[in-house]
Amino acid sequence: MIRPLKTAIGVLLTAVMLFPVYWMINVSFTRDTDMRASPPHLFPVHGTLEGYRAVLDQQLPYLGTSLIVGLGTVLLTVALSAPAGYSLAKLRPRGGGVLSFVLLIAQMIPGIIMAMGFYATYLKLGVLNSTAGLILADSTIAVPFGVLIFTAFMSGIPGELLAAAVVDGAGPLRTFWSVVLPVSRNAVVTVSLFAFLWAWSDFVFATTLDGGGAHQPITLGIYHYIGNNNQQWNAIMATAVIASIPATLLLIVAQRYVAAGVTAGAVKD
Amino acid sequence: MTVTHDVPARSEVASAAPERAPARRNRQLAAWAFLAPIVVYLFAFYAYPLYRNLDLSLRNYTVRSFVRGDAPFSGLANYTKVFHDPTFGPALLHTVVFTGVSLVFQFSIGMALAVFFAQSFRLSATLRALFLVPWLLPLIVSASTWSWLLNSDSGVVNAALHAAGVEPVNWLTSPQWALTSVIIANIWIGIPFNLVVLYSGLRAVPAEIYEAAALDGATGWATFRRITFPLLRPVSAITLLLGLVYTLKVFDIIWIMTKGGPTDASTTFATWSYRLSFGNLLPAFGPGAAVGNLLIIMALIFGLLYIRIQRRQQP
Amino acid sequence: MKLSRQALGAVAALTVAACLSTACSNDDNSGSSDAAGGTYTIWDPYPQFDDSSDWVKLLQKCGTDAGVTVKRTGYDTTDLTNKALLAAQQSNSPDVLIVDNPVVSTLAEAGVLTSTDETKLDTSAVEPNLLAAGQSGGKTYGVPIGANTLALYYNKKVLDAAKVDPAAIKDWASLTAALAKVTAAGKKGITFSAIGTEEGSFQFLPWFWGSGAQLTQLDSPQAVSALTLWTDWLKQKYAPNSVLNNTQTTSWQEFATGDYAFAENGTWQLANAQKAGFAYGIIAIPSSAGGTAPAPTGGEFVTAPVQSDTKRYPASTKLISCLTSADNAYTTDTTLSYIAATDAVQAKQVAATPDLKVWVDAVKAAKGRTSDDLGTKYPKISEPLWTAFQAALSGSKSPQDALAAAQSTAAAATR
Numbered sequence: 001m002i003r004p005l006k007t008a009i010g011v012l013l014t015a016v017m018l019f020p021v022y023w024m025i026n027v028s029f030t031r032d033t034d035m036r037a038s039p040p041h042l043f044p045v046h047g048t049l050e051g052y053r054a055v056l057d058q059q060l061p062y063l064g065t066s067l068i069v070g071l072g073t074v075l076l077t078v079a080l081s082a083p084a085g086y087s088l089a090k091l092r093p094r095g096g097g098v099l100s101f102v103l104l105i106a107q108m109i110p111g112i113i114m115a116m117g118f119y120a121t122y123l124k125l126g127v128l129n130s131t132a133g134l135i136l137a138d139s140t141i142a143v144p145f146g147v148l149i150f151t152a153f154m155s156g157i158p159g160e161l162l163a164a165a166v167v168d169g170a171g172p173l174r175t176f177w178s179v180v181l182p183v184s185r186n187a188v189v190t191v192s193l194f195a196f197l198w199a200w201s202d203f204v205f206a207t208t209l210d211g212g213g214a215h216q217p218i219t220l221g222i223y224h225y226i227g228n229n230n231q232q233w234n235a236i237m238a239t240a241v242i243a244s245i246p247a248t249l250l251l252i253v254a255q256r257y258v259a260a261g262v263t264a265g266a267v268k269d
Numbered sequence: 270m271t272v273t274h275d276v277p278a279r280s281e282v283a284s285a286a287p288e289r290a291p292a293r294r295n296r297q298l299a300a301w302a303f304l305a306p307i308v309v310y311l312f313a314f315y316a317y318p319l320y321r322n323l324d325l326s327l328r329n330y331t332v333r334s335f336v337r338g339d340a341p342f343s344g345l346a347n348y349t350k351v352f353h354d355p356t357f358g359p360a361l362l363h364t365v366v367f368t369g370v371s372l373v374f375q376f377s378i379g380m381a382l383a384v385f386f387a388q389s390f391r392l393s394a395t396l397r398a399l400f401l402v403p404w405l406l407p408l409i410v411s412a413s414t415w416s417w418l419l420n421s422d423s424g425v426v427n428a429a430l431h432a433a434g435v436e437p438v439n440w441l442t443s444p445q446w447a448l449t450s451v452i453i454a455n456i457w458i459g460i461p462f463n464l465v466v467l468y469s470g471l472r473a474v475p476a477e478i479y480e481a482a483a484l485d486g487a488t489g490w491a492t493f494r495r496i497t498f499p500l501l502r503p504v505s506a507i508t509l510l511l512g513l514v515y516t517l518k519v520f521d522i523i524w525i526m527t528k529g530g531p532t533d534a535s536t537t538f539a540t541w542s543y544r545l546s547f548g549n550l551l552p553a554f555g556p557g558a559a560v561g562n563l564l565i566i567m568a569l570i571f572g573l574l575y576i577r578i579q580r581r582q583q584p
Numbered sequence: 585m586k587l588s589r590q591a592l593g594a595v596a597a598l599t600v601a602a603c604l605s606t607a608c609s610n611d612d613n614s615g616s617s618d619a620a621g622g623t624y625t626i627w628d629p630y631p632q633f634d635d636s637s638d639w640v641k642l643l644q645k646c647g648t649d650a651g652v653t654v655k656r657t658g659y660d661t662t663d664l665t666n667k668a669l670l671a672a673q674q675s676n677s678p679d680v681l682i683v684d685n686p687v688v689s690t691l692a693e694a695g696v697l698t699s700t701d702e703t704k705l706d707t708s709a710v711e712p713n714l715l716a717a718g719q720s721g722g723k724t725y726g727v728p729i730g731a732n733t734l735a736l737y738y739n740k741k742v743l744d745a746a747k748v749d750p751a752a753i754k755d756w757a758s759l760t761a762a763l764a765k766v767t768a769a770g771k772k773g774i775t776f777s778a779i780g781t782e783e784g785s786f787q788f789l790p791w792f793w794g795s796g797a798q799l800t801q802l803d804s805p806q807a808v809s810a811l812t813l814w815t816d817w818l819k820q821k822y823a824p825n826s827v828l829n830n831t832q833t834t835s836w837q838e839f840a841t842g843d844y845a846f847a848e849n850g851t852w853q854l855a856n857a858q859k860a861g862f863a864y865g866i867i868a869i870p871s872s873a874g875g876t877a878p879a880p881t882g883g884e885f886v887t888a889p890v891q892s893d894t895k896r897y898p899a900s901t902k903l904i905s906c907l908t909s910a911d912n913a914y915t916t917d918t919t920l921s922y923i924a925a926t927d928a929v930q931a932k933q934v935a936a937t938p939d940l941k942v943w944v945d946a947v948k949a950a951k952g953r954t955s956d957d958l959g960t961k962y963p964k965i966s967e968p969l970w971t972a973f974q975a976a977l978s979g980s981k982s983p984q985d986a987l988a989a990a991q992s993t994a995a996a997a998t999r
Contacts, residue, residue: 006390013382014396020457021402023425024414033861036420036837039428058634084307093300099308101576106315107511108568109322110518110539110561112547116670117318123674140314145511147307152507172299190469201407203521211667212625212657219407227632228661228684228884229732229852231833233413240410247405248398255398332694336672421825423838442828444980530780531828531978532971547666550782550963551690 028052028237035233051234054225055242062221063243065131066200069217072135073199074192077142081191082184085150086176090162100151103144114140115208122209129213137205142195149194153187154180193254200247218243325558335554347559354556356533356541364537364567367452367523368516374456375512376505379463384493386464387471397468401461408458412525415454416441419526441527444534451523451535458522462515463508470504471497510575514568524548538564621652621899625678627668629661629884630920638919646906652899662781665690668889672696677889679900680907682729685717685952686782686966688885689959692725697887699723703901705888709926717952718885720959726887727908730922732851733879733950734790735942740863742771742845750867755874756794756813759846763822766845773822775838776848777830778814780974785966786880786953787832787848788814788973790869793951794877799958799965802972803984803991809872811983815976828977850882851943852921866942868949881950883922923947964997 027035028051029044088096118137119128127133157180165175181188203219210216222239225232326347334340351357386397403411418424419440427437440450474497482492498505520539523529529536529544536544538560546557626643633639640656647654657678659667665687671677677696691697700707700723707715707724711731718726738750746769748762763773777787791814792799797807817823824838832849839847840860848869857864871877886907888900906912910929917924917933923943924930930944954962968990975981981989 003390006385006388007392010385010390010393010396013385014399017400017457017460018402020411020414020418021406023418024406024410027414027417032837032856032859033840033842035840036423036834037841038423038843039431040423040425042425080306080310083303087300087303091296091300091303093297093304096300099304101572102311104510104514104572105565105569106311107514108517108565108572109315109319110520110542110564112543113322113558113561114314114318117321118314119670120674121317123676128676136314143307143310148507148511172303176303190465197401197404200405203407203409207660207663208667208670211659212627212655219409222407222409223631223658223660224634225632226660228629229832229850229882230632230856231831232632233837236413237410240406243407244402244405248402251401251405252395252398255394255401332669332690335669336694336696338673416829420829423826439825439828439978442825442978444978527829528780531974532780532980534978534980547663548781549967550665550687551960552666552669 024237025241028234028241030234032232032234048234051232051236051238052242054232054235055238058224059218059221059239059242062216062218063246065215066217066219066243067246068215069131069134069138070196070199072131073138073142074195076135076139077146077195078188078191080139080143081146082150082181082188083176084147085154085187086180088147088151089154090157090180091172100147103147106140106144111141111202111204112208115204118205119208129210131210131213131215134205134210134213134217135199137209138199138202139195141198141202141205142191145194146191149191150184150187153184157183189254193251196250197247200243322558322561325554326556326562328555330554332552335552340555343555347555348563351556351559351563356536359533360536360538360541360560363448363533363535364517364539364564366448367455367519367537368513370452371455371459371516372509372512374452375459375463376467376509378456379460379467379508380501380505382460382464383467383471384497386468397464400464403458404461408521409525411458412454412522415450415457415522416526419450442531444531447527447531447535451526454522454526455516455519459512459516463512466508466511467501467504470501474500506575506578510571513571517564517568538567621650623655624650624652624680624896624899624903626654626656626680626682626903627664627678628656628658628682629664629684630682631658631660633658639916642907642912642916646903646912649906650899650902652903654903668696669694672889675892677891679888679891679896680903681887681889682884683887685728685881685883685885686954686962688718688725688887689720689954690963691887691889692720692723693960696889697725698890698897699725702894703888703897703904705901705904709928711925711927711948713948713951713955714881714883714925716955717881718887720954720957726885727904728925729884729886729908730913730917730920730924731881731883731947731950732920732922733881733943733946734787734848734850734869735879735946736774736867736869737839737847737849737853737857738865738867739839739842739845740865741842742766742769745769746771746845748845750865753867753870755870756872759870760813760817760822763817763845764820767820767822772824772844774817774846774848775824775830775835775844776827777832777835778827778973778977779829779831780970782966782970783831784970784973786882788969789953790848790877790879792969793879794869794871796872799956799962799969801991802965802969802994803987806872807987808983811973811976811987813872814973815983818977828974851923851947852882854921854943866939868942868946876946876949878949878951879946880953881947883925961998965994968993968997 026044029047031046031048034041034046087093088100122128122133161179161183162175165179170178201219206217206220211220218239222236225235327342327344328340329343329346330340382400386393418426421427421437421439421442426440430437438446440446478496479492482496487495518539520543523535523537523540524543527535529540542557542560542564545553545560624647630639643654643656661684664683668677668681668683668691672694683691705727707727710728714728714731715724718724718728743750746766748765753759753762767773778784791810792807795806795810797804797810818825826838827835835847836849836853836856838844840856842862868876869879886904888897888904910926913924913926913929914932923940924933934941934944972986972990975986976983
């Protein structure tokens with residue numbers, strides 16, 4: 001197939017996939033009275049900016065908090081899962097298989113149950129309604145997955161590389177920091193991406209553990225427009241649109257690194 | 270790719286000098302030192318909620334005893350109640366159908382897209398990144414958007430069907446179509462994850478293998494079937510397993526789109542558990558936790574299956 | 585290779601800096617001047633109001649008057665019950681809790697709320713039919729902040745075009761005839777919310793009670809006639825299929841397109857009605873035989889959860905009295921588009937806006953969902969009820985079978 005044709009097909013596929021996103025943007029510009037027009041308007045003919053005005057007035061602090069929580073979660077997740085992945089992949093601890101299995105089970109617990117369990121602990125520790133507490137909670141979504149990815153990737157690091165470091169007199173910590181991590185750049189980016197996205201769109205932990213906080217993420221900020229009797233749909237969609245922009249930019253930048261090597265070693269054995 | 274890491278690569282064992290006991294002990298110590306943070310973390314963050322959920326399911330909780338904390342132990346009564354509930358059968362069936370169909374389509378579409386985007390052409394990187402946008406959206410937004418698209422009267426899907434001369438379908442409000450509608454939305458949300466992981470797996474296949482195949486005269490579909498797919502088996506396995514675990518937990522999408530209705534037509538274990546514990550005016554935490562635990566057990570069974578298949582595939 | 589370490593380092597530094605500047609840790613001690621009496625927490629179900637709104641300013645003012653600092657959080661109303669239960673379990677209840685009226689008896693039963701005996705709140709001026717929702721076992725557990733109820737909004741233009749006189753609609757037969765005329769004239773009949781949640785039950789109750797049925801017997805012939813009314817409307821296409829998934833908001837949005845003749849909706853839509861862009865009117869929901877059907881009361885109660893330190897109650901009581909005082913109630917109810925809970929303030933509302941008389945009359949005729957001493961039995965009856973009309977409207981069961989199933993479930997649950 002010739003290249004321009006492939007690009008065209010690619011664009012078409014993306015357009016089909018993103019049609020609901022287009023609809024979301026469409027609704028964000030729609031007036032309340034046109035929301036349920038039948039047949040629906042494919043294009044917001046009598047557009048309104050009131051949704052966006054409301055969002056820009058009120059939601060920016062929430063976006064800031066979401067950003068901080070996202071970045072914090074990334075840091076914590078990588079810090080916790082990279083050493084574990086290295087150990088399971090290269091240092092072959094006895095009982096490593098059991099640990100892998102436990103990590104698998106850990107992902108099966110529904111979020112709401114985790115949140116309810118954390119509530120009591122957080123209250124006692126005094127970290128309820130705090131950003132740090134939320135970061136800690138959001139990391140539980142990503143850490144088991146992170147260990148999985150790091151283990152898979154680091155298994156593929158050639159033994160000679162590590163042997164060379166040992167010959168040079170490096171202990172396990174030094175080897176990890178100076179040799180393994182730099183080589184695992186792609187895995188770090190992949191895990192960071194997943195951790196950021198999961199923290200960005202988390203709602204359950206945010207509402208249970210930071211519901212009363214002074215700094216709340218965007219998923220709670222949306223509830224501004226979900227009143228007890230009335231919902232402002234154009235503002236809700238506008239919030240989602242604006243919240244997606246920084247995350248999309250991050251995605252496009254990070255995509256390059258996510259590419260090769262995440263599951264290196266998959267085909268080598 | 271090994272996920273259970275207790276089988277060392279042959280080459281490494283052969284090339285290392287035979288270890289003496291102190292060296293081996295040192296290495297084990299180092300290994301567990303690296304694992305120490307995660308073990309503490311696992312214990313602190315996962316053990317307690319799991320215990321709490323188990324406790325909730327084994328006691329007879331009313332709202333009063335939930336607040337007081339003095340609920341009497343009731344053994345497996347909540348589980349019995351759940352088994353005998355008329356919703357149990359439909360919920361089980363829907364959970365299996367929802368998960369199975371979602372996985373099949375998410376995986377196939379993800380794989381097809383991964384293969385397509387593995388060829389590099391203009392804009393392929395950007396388009397690939399754009400495919401992840403559904404993932405960025407808070408679930409309340411994506412689920413609500415799908416609700417709007419599928420609305421019986423003002424949804425664009427029915428408008429399109431009408432324009433094409435087809436009878437409009439009550440996507441979200443008829444018992445026949447409710448489950449299909451939430452499956453479609455779930456597939457849409459699951460494609461990005463499959464795309465990313467499978468794509469990375471594809472990129473790890475060395476180009477030489479494809480060249481060798483091309484030299485032998487293999488073309489498109491044959492290359493995929495005989496070479497690409499078998500090489501991707503480990504990646505596919507982990508994608509499917511994780512997909513299964515994540516899909517079993519899905520409830521936001523269904524809850525926002527149909528609330529599990531009408532009349533349980535789209536109720537799965539996840540939504541049923543939520544409905545029992547939080548979705549009505551009088552919370553029934555015991556049965557809700559019991560259903561939640563059943564879900565975890567289901568996921569566990571598949572996890573064990575996966576490990577067994579993995580072990581059998583080790584040379 | 586160096587990029588990843590540098591990048592990580594940069595991100596780390598950024599996050600730490602950001603954290604320090606925005607105080608990542610617990611934000612409870614805001615550091616601003618605490619009034620002598622300490623900090624009192626208020627939870628309400630109005631997340632649409634932020635700190636610059638009149639509602640929050642009112643809370644702060646009441647706090648100052650009571651000599652305390654108020655810390656307020658708005659939660660999603662469907663979530664608030666669970667949050668309240670979880671908080672009570674951990675002895676972390678707020679000092680003042682504003683909740684939707686049907687859950688007051690649930691929270692009271694859970695031992696989360698104090699009764700007016702303990703807090704010495706004065707509820708003598710409150711209309712009895714509105715107070716009933718917060719009473720169980722002879723005790724009162726809170727004060728209504730205001731009330732709202734349901735009525736039929738109509739689109740004057742659509743009705744005129746179909747030559748329907750709204751004033752002539754007094755019973756079900758005349759309503760259905762009107763819908764037939766409107767549909768024949770090319771417009772759409774009526775929209776409401778029949779969603780499988782408490783909102784749906786709320787919308788079904790005027791028809792249910794208007795048929796003469798009682799919540800203690802869901803499968804009586806009257807109840808079946810009420811459900812048949814709805815299913816017939818759907819069959820004749822007088823009501824759209826989307827009612828099965830409509831919330832009251834989306835039902836209103838359908839009405840706001842101008843295509844519908846009638847919408848069953850509540851007092852709180854008044855502000856939206858004025859923005860609708862077409863002439864509208866309101867009639868009471870008719871009962872089957874003629875006259876106004878009893879509609880359920882909506883609206884929140886202001887309650888005082890149990891605290892381990894009982895010395896906090898006097899200040900909480902002052903806060904609640906301040907919130908529900910005549911002047912403050914007038915302002916709050918006008919903002920929320922509710923009707924006041926006391927006769928005096930209702931008169932004031934009507935004096936200021938004569939159009940509200942219809943609503944005041946509707947509220948006076950309204951009935952609490954948990955009244956008739958149903959209390960915590962109501963949720964166990966409401967869920968089978970909404971399951972029943974969802975089943976009937978989606979065609980899986982006949983109205984008779986659906987309600988029979990509902991009755992057996994409800995009877996078993998409330999035994």
